[in-house]
Amino acid sequence: MTNGTASGTASGTINGIVSATAVHKYDFRAIEGKWQARWLSDNRTDEDAAKPKYYVLEMFPYPSGRIHMGHVRNYTIGDVVARSKRMRGYNVLHPMGWDAFGLPAEGAAQKNHMHPAAWTYGNIDYMRQQLRQLGLSYDWRREIATCNPKYFRHEQKMFLEMYEKGLIYQKVTTVNWCQHCQTVLANEQVIDGCCWRCDSAIKPRRMSGWFFRITSYAEELLQDLDKLSGWPEKVVTMQRNWIGKSTGMACDFPVTGSDAKISIFTTRPDTVFGVTFMSLAPEHPLLDTLVAGTPQEKDVRAFIDEVTTEKQQLNYGEEPEKKGIFTGRFCENPFTGDKVPIYVANFVLMEYGTGAVMAVPAHDDRDFAFAKTYGLPIKPVVMPEGMILDENMGEASTGPGVLADSGPFSGMESEAAKQAIIAHADAKGFGHAQITYRLRDWGLSRQRYWGAPIPIIHCERCGVVPVPLAELPVELPVDAYQTKDTCLPLHQRPEFIAALCPQCGQAARRETDTMDTFVESSWYFARFTSPRYEDGPVEKEKAAYWLPVDQYIGGVEHAILHLLYSRFFVKVMRDLGYLNIDEPFTNLLTQGMVIKDGAKMSKSKGNVVDPDELIRQYGADTVRLFSLFAAPPERDLEWNAKGVEGASRFLNRLYRYTLELGSTPVTALPPVSEAGKAMERRIHQTIKRVTENIESNFHFNTAISAVMELFNSLSDEASLSLYWRRQAMRTILLLLSPMSPHFCAEMWQAMGEKGDVAAQDWPVWDEAIAQEERLTIVVQVQGKVRSRLSVAADIDDDRLVVMALADENIIRAMAGKTAKKTVVVKKKLVNIVC
């Protein structure tokens, strides 16, 4: 079958007689179908000590129904990496799976009166087919879906192990509540005050939930960012800011007339002598006792209610007017003994630090504004260089300086004073050095049906009791899916709730929260190394062989959420003994969005391009080629229908040219000719450029243009021997095969070449052959290009200058002046200064 499927409408002869009337276009439908059928069982990868391993992974999709252009781009990029690494001799792991829990399944299931599992698995079947049509070289044996109990049972097991180690706990907090989705969201899932999924406004709400103690890994998550040299700087910076480490001092201010102490955290211990009041968060636990029975109690409680309501009604991004109220109580600055009034202030956050702030209006903008509003004293104690501040200062001075009016610390520089003041507090026992992080613990509870159940039983006698390992997985109830009650949350399902306490055997209540779907995606990459292993989340030897992921590819929108959680999970799994790595992803490529008409493709904007339609019209190879060619991967890709046609045109030109070459390999070297030598040189130059473009930064766009240039020069060269024409074409097919794999496989075969093109070694270049023999040297006068010289590559500088000065264009440009200086850049240019 050399040419059968290769001929669409054409007669398809391959010995160069191209019919004048036939329109020669390759039959991508037949070719792609043929090769995809063959590849069904290819790409199966197992551990192999003889080859270097390479694990390339694209962020797995949510099975929403159909793939979109963003997926096409993401998975094409990953597939080119996988295919080119295979050709370069690596043992490549390239798996695919489904992030299959999540809210859309519930909505769709309710609408269609079906079980979310049916909806989800139906989508998976459809999307798997779509991915196959793209010719993506996955090891499909390793496919996983996170909603499968065989997957999440291991997650439940790890949950219990983490609970055991104190890495998971329950608490009542103010959470982000999405009214529309009827569930809690993590801080990371709130985007501009709106739900990351449904985009409706988020309101705060007090409720109980489960938390991962991610903050206990804050320091390591921060430190290890330094190891991520293969990540975009931008993502590292975003994570660093998100973790938000601050160093400072914790300090206790005793409450006057009480045993209570107010603990504060400050990054500016050097300003502690300038404290003129204390501000507490409205939720501060001490407030209740402070105001109980005082004349101010009523007003303070009213104020707290007022600001709490206000907070709930505010739109995100809006900052409420700064306001507060005096509690009637005072506390004592332990450094000065000064009595300072205690206020409640609406801008103090309970979630950060201690929920209490020592207020230094002279050196903090917010405290300054607050002091002005409420007529509180302003006491400057840090004098910036060359300035003397007094209580009439017009704005807060937040920079460093020399301490004044600060007892024994007066005269010290800010930085030195910070240390001395902390040491003093430490010695006296009322304070110490403290590090605080912006990062909060990860709330993982979701009040939804379609998620992994939290394996906990609540017993009135025994309290919180883990489900015994032998009883895992805790599965979702699947009964009522035919009715409109489909997807009732677990807390509305008595049959699920009813349980026996594993400890005392009495009737107990099953936990009804499910886990955030980000839990599943935090370790799936590890599961791919041993996806059918039943005795734990990973088979350790296999995980040790494959991990970490060498190249991870996905959208930058996951820069914090998924990538931070995954880093956390890897560290936890390491500490649980499952993994031997510190970081999951050695290299990260964040690919840009696919946009059209200047905007991200979305249904609401009506600018969506359907991959199915494109593939039907142009074939997968063309779609792949265009999405790689139009922009480098990290940049946004502007979709352009005409550009797709350009890619199609290129493949068809290659097709017609290949047919003319015949199906018989030519092994005999032709007589040496200039044209042959030139082509050989271009072949080596192209191999070099393509290889370097792919290896250094995945710039497939320039790799493809290099191939196009080689082909352009090939098709321009009418007198070239068949031998070199075939050599050039072989090279083009090899270099292009990771990008347009079906086409290259078919053409390779049509040329009569042995084996599968994808199984060939990646071509290598010879630097000596790639060198040009003659060069065009630019000659400049005063830095402006005035002429060009064609010279032998090994010409010496003096000779070159002589030639340049004798050039008639140069003589004219110099206008009779003499050269004061000449600059020669090897193999590039001569610049004459006169």
Added chain:
RNA sequence: GCGAGAGUGGCGAAAUUGGUAGACGCACCAGACUUAGGAUCUGGCGCGGAAACGCAUCGGGGUUCGACUCCCCGCUCUCGCACCA
């Protein structure tokens, strides 16, 4: 406000790290072959100019024989964080 990144033809983009600005492709123009061309092939294509040449990489300065590239000032856009004490 804080942090990060970007600004090059009509468009998507190149430029070996200070050395020919605009490779490659799209669009467009002209021509060829055609009943036809939305197929294919050939040529042209930053702006001005007949040409010589001049002007061009957001704007303004600077360093240099030479700057898209390095330095300073400013403008615009994108993204992230946003009362973090």
